[in-house]
Amino acid sequence: MDKKIREDLIDVAMGRADADLVIRNVNVIDVYSQSIFNTDVYIKDGMIASFKSGGKALKEIDAEGMYMAPGLIDAHCHIESSHLSPPEYSNAVVPMGTTTVIADPHEICNVTGLDGFEYMLRASENIPLSVFLMFPSCVPATPFEHSGATLLAEDAEKYIRDERVLGLGEMMNYPGVVNKDKEVMAKLALKEKWNKHIDGHAPSVSGSGLDGYISSGINTDHECETPEELREKVSKGMYVMLREGTACKNVLPLLPGVDEKNARRILFCTDDRQPGSIRDEGALNYGVTLAIRNGLDPILAITMATLNASECYHLEDRGAISPGKRADFLLLKDIKNGIYPEKVFIKGELVAEGQKISTRAKGYDSGKVTGRMNVKDFSRQKLSYKVPSDHVRIIGITPGGVVTSKKEGYIKREKDGEWVHDKEKDVLKLAVIERHHGTGNASTALIEGYGMKHGAVATTIAHDSHNIIVIGDNDDDMMFAVEKLIDIGGGITMFKDGKELMTHTLEIAGLMTNDTADEVAKTLEKMHEIAYSELGVSRAIDPFMTLSFMALPVIPSYKLTDVGLFDVDTFSFVENAL
């Protein structure tokens, strides 16, 4: 708070100056006392100055007894997963009541390194949504693949002192922490050096392994899957997040672990939410709503989504409706059935009404991070799958999850060992083509459970290194699809019989677009329908999201990186042939 604002607020409270705005007759959700009180709220310079001051205001709004809740704080998200640029992400989530997000841009940093971090910082600077960033701690996610960049502690140090950078993003490298990997230790040391925060990521970690992880200074987790896991982590000092993303949904499973006694250490987050989910269900407010509809006290739920996050991340200028805080708030007709704001105010300005944005964030030139495609010598030949045996390893897709099973089977082969597609079996070819450094790397494997009858699907969203991943029954369509993505600088595309069915261009690092959320939602809907009806992809899976996780070598069991087929259970590469 600068000097002038401090003095202005005092003047308004003391009745010596007019407020910019007064909201009359609101029922304030008091997150400090878990209660509600009726008052007027005087706003000046984008901040809350006082209640019932009796002073004047340049503008008045009669809230007619609506509830006033603090703006929601999404404690952990990856904006890239929405396919939207930060301004368009703001336009999408603000109408749903999210006024602050803590975003880890590790997707774009895996592609573009510090250029991506710089872009996310600048593109999110002057938009209604408050975006705080965590500097990604694990780029690349593993040493078993080629990402676009390697971010070291010394890179983090260039940015971590920025006041909008709250610390290091999710430390996924649990083995690196508990085995005291030198570079990981150097990153953790930034916490004390710059008085910052380190987010965790510790799925299923418990017992003394969890103690070691927490001892290192990491104190949040958004990967809990059971109430027992949540309870242990809270008891050991972690802030635990209830995540409700498009893919990962933990609110309902975790809710039985939340009670009035431990709730102060529990937050909400979205992690990854796509534009269609945001439009149809909501953003952070959807997780809060789910919790309320399943029995969590609405005031407590709102407190968890506001004050708790502000305490966890030391965002002391927000998270409550009280004097001296930012005037980021929601007006709500109802809180008993969910959190869908009638009006959203940010810094005292009305920015959305009826869950529609009224003040749009302006776009930002994605300049340096546009395209970023560096593929060397790609040809049909790179898609070759030639094995010395007809008994091979096969990646088994698990519908509804990102874990794969270890399958095996017998295949038809050409004389030279080249795989031949068998129309009677749901086994397709998967290929990953390195796209960052022009290494010319490409690898292939077989995959079961995708359901596609004929054609190819390719995408540059392939966690976490985001190389090109392509699936198909024939090399021609696969080649066309890959060439299309190279040509447009990234996106998602589908080919059949040499014909492009539809393409979603993701010009920002192959991950995001400058299109609006509505446009993206509609594009993805159409593409899903084409994938199901024209390509025959199984309706039990999401054709694009499932594909995008098949290259992620931190989630069991078989995954394919640009280097080859990887057995996550043994943490080693394996041959296709058995």
Add this chain to the structure above:
Amino acid sequence: MDKKIREDLIDVAMGRADADLVIRNVNVIDVYSQSIFNTDVYIKDGMIASFKSGGKALKEIDAEGMYMAPGLIDAHCHIESSHLSPPEYSNAVVPMGTTTVIADPHEICNVTGLDGFEYMLRASENIPLSVFLMFPSCVPATPFEHSGATLLAEDAEKYIRDERVLGLGEMMNYPGVVNKDKEVMAKLALKEKWNKHIDGHAPSVSGSGLDGYISSGINTDHECETPEELREKVSKGMYVMLREGTACKNVLPLLPGVDEKNARRILFCTDDRQPGSIRDEGALNYGVTLAIRNGLDPILAITMATLNASECYHLEDRGAISPGKRADFLLLKDIKNGIYPEKVFIKGELVAEGQKISTRAKGYDSGKVTGRMNVKDFSRQKLSYKVPSDHVRIIGITPGGVVTSKKEGYIKREKDGEWVHDKEKDVLKLAVIERHHGTGNASTALIEGYGMKHGAVATTIAHDSHNIIVIGDNDDDMMFAVEKLIDIGGGITMFKDGKELMTHTLEIAGLMTNDTADEVAKTLEKMHEIAYSELGVSRAIDPFMTLSFMALPVIPSYKLTDVGLFDVDTFSFVENAL
């Protein structure tokens, strides 16, 4: 946490290295979840490494199922009020379970300015008790008296960046805040500049005046007197402290305002506690005990005295029993009837047992702040009380409080107007003699309700400027008493018929001594008894504490400063004669 400690803790948790100590079979008070769990606690390098790790430890203690609570954090105190040096204060409060205090050294700073702050910082540096300091915000407390120093924002800036200085101490200048006094605004701006904290002091302030005060960035208060006041302050974003001092006792009056819903914003503090109270009742644990005995859930009470304070002041390395936190903890046989620790550990070392200190803090040379007595031209003549009328204003003592009443009466006078003591009336002479700058200032007034029959009592503890204050029925004893204090460099003394009855030397700035708490408690007990039995002071009051508040011009109604008789209600000086 430095690099080596982080790695050591991980090694212990992972069973790769021996712990320094394991406490087996403890029932940990889990302040995060408001519950209790039985475990072993492994300690390394003074920190908690893990629970039930199964690893080895160089030393074992079987706690036999005792409770383990985090060390208590006293959220606001003035060490000077104990008359003890910081090391002796540590020796006194640590056995009672206080392991961290947030101390505002405004008493010694009123006498010795930055020398006093430096002394408190250094004398509290290498002792078992963790002492964090707040830089005093209001020295002098008012412009109506001469203190030993004036501390400006630029002085604060020299110290506020120190990691043991958490911010600015209690901002008592409420009018200065809401009227935007330039110097006050400069001090408040340090909050953002150095990312620090500003403590409040807002007795009875409410409504929009409170909003203005809070808008300025102040977010604690330890002066609440009613549950309604507490509730309003919490709802508006303040952390409210339940204070249980030797003089001011707010735990029981405030307790009805505390419930499970607002408790996370409520802390405990002592403000001012004397050695006898600490020995007989306890330190911070006494307030916690009172709350428990009067119905507050013991786990919640412990949480308020630990985690809440650590959250409020961002002391993230303490306040709970969890991996990565300091091993500051108490072992307790019982929590249902109060908090009296069997054993106290600080940084993993046993420092007290059976409420007796076992590892004493070493003394610190008070060098520069010893003595500090600069009185010019003191003589019997300075005690003269000469008025042009026999109808005069009289300060009325209120037993049990520090507020005085405005009295008036008719007195006997000499021909030259000089007051003559009337043995039939309980009216005595009060004088304040400036002792810091050799101004030669002295002033006199009459006072009713002290009860003394014959003699004089003088002290250099006279809030907040700590000039010499003396009370008596005759100028000779008063003169002897003042001369004695000048001679020894400060303290408390009593004279009768020219004879010194007893003296308590306070060689550190006239406020503190290097004596132990036991010695001070015994000295004060003896002196109280002499004051009551030999001087006839009313047993309804504390002879020394009451006297020490008669010069404090921020508490109504009549007070005497070195400049003259002050009417706090009208904030102006008044004549003695009516």
